[in-house]
Amino acid sequence: MTSRRLRSTPIPGTRDSYTGIDFNLGFHVRRYRLELDYKVIPNRLGGVAELLLDNYEPLQALTLDLAAGLAVRRVEFRGRGEAAGISIARFKHGGGKLRIRFSRPVPVESEFSLQIHYGGTPRPVRSAWGEIGWEELESGSLVASQPCGAPSWFPCDDTPDEKAYFEIRISADHPFRAIANGELVEEKRSGSRTTWEYRTTHPMATYLATVQVGEYRRVELPEGPQGIPVLGWVAPGCVENFRADFARQTDMLRCYAELFGPYPFPSYQVVVTEDPLEIPLEAQGLSIFGSNHCRGRGEWERLIAHELSHQWFGNSLGLAQWNDIWLNEGFACYSEWIWAEHAHGIPAAENARTHYERLRRAPQDIIIGDPGPRLMFDDRLYKRGALTVHALRTALGDEAFFAMIRRYVQAGRHSVVEPHDLLREARRAAAERGLAEQELEELLQAWLWRPELPPFPTRTESTQSTERS
Secondary structure, three states: OOOOOOOOOOOOOOOOOOOOOOOOOOOEEEEEEEEEEEEEOEEEEEEEEEEEEEOOOEEEEEEOOOOOOOEEEEEEEEEEEHHHOOEEEEEEEEEEEEEEEEEEEOOOOOOEEEEEEEEEEOEEEEEEEEEEEEEOOOOOOEEEEEOOHHOOOEEEEOOOOOEEEEEEEHHHHOOOOEOOOOEEEEEEEEOOOEEEEEEEEOEHHHHHHOOOOOOOOOEEEOOOHOOOEEEEEEHHHHHHHHHOOOOHHHHHHHHHHHHHHOOOOOOOOEEEEOOOOOEEEEEEEEEEEEEEOOOOOOOOOOHHHHHHHHHEEOEEEEEEOOOHHHHHHHOOOOOHHHHHHHHHOOHHHHHHHHHHHHHHOOOOOOOOOOOOOOOOOOHHHHHHHHHHHHHHHHHHHHHHHHHHHHHHHOOOOOOEEOOOHHHHHHHHHHHOOOHHHHHHHHHHHHHHHHHOOOOOOOOOOHHHHHHOO
């Protein structure tokens, strides 16, 4: 049971070298059950978080991540078998950590739960990338947690490779609506308040968990392949513009499902907030855009395509560690170029050449295979990551490349991936095409691990001949 590690390599040390936050070691959270009561106007959140855990080490104590703005009132332990009878000796909350000590050690391989009663004024946590997490809006709130903002609204093990199932039950006053990850299983009105309950059907990283609260209107778009519902939750003043700007959302879903493999979740939702947002935000099963991205002009089509593609690259295929963020953003950026190729007849090579020339004029001091926290969201990582994907496509040819991507996506579905997972499938594709493995590894070494730009990728005669055949 507890040997089911998501990541394939050991955790390097005891601290995340990107976020600077200590890991919570010795256990896995398998499910979060969040009972939330949110009062919009004073921005007050009351919560009971039940965490279902198992442990791969004997535990006298453990830690969880929880921001300072939320006070913990009570912690309860519930165990079975050898863990029965254990209680909470004490707990302490400070410095972004909830530290819990047990009356006696929890035996290894136990299944137990912690019920944490907490509440306060949720606010973003300060990080090297600005303030992230729960954010109060003019008329509601949003959550954008990448990479370490989830503790702004619930106690958790906030590291990308520890996926878990979620049940989120949230109450808010009329006329507000709460949207969260997963499928809506119950909506119940009582007086002036409504409660919504959502459940995920696939495990999710904590940074992708979200709650969006606002005066939203439901807009249905055409169904995707296999009857996938495609919905918009849109601020009232943006409904008509939404229909224009997101008219091709379902076409994008069909395109990506054909090229990458089946859409990985039961539905896809888009939230458009009343407030403007600097950039769109990704969450599992949904994306969040600001009113500035919904003006009826069709000017943000590439970002709509980018955010949708994260449902495959980043959400279904999660990261083992933040060092590998190019796997998320490189593929999402390249998906923009794929959509432009599919919808507008603009070859991906044309977009690749445009951004290559821009990168050539920019400082060449980033190693995208391990960019470090300062550069992990640098636009050069996004574009150079996309060029890395384009270099693979150029080397393999279209048929072998897209077959490789579908195998890679299927193998990592609802788990986590690392660069060697992509390399494994690329090696297989190269062998099938008679390409030397050394040539492939040198290609990735140049694009991922050297700061200077390699030559622009061009098709070789062997690639062209295999495509013709």
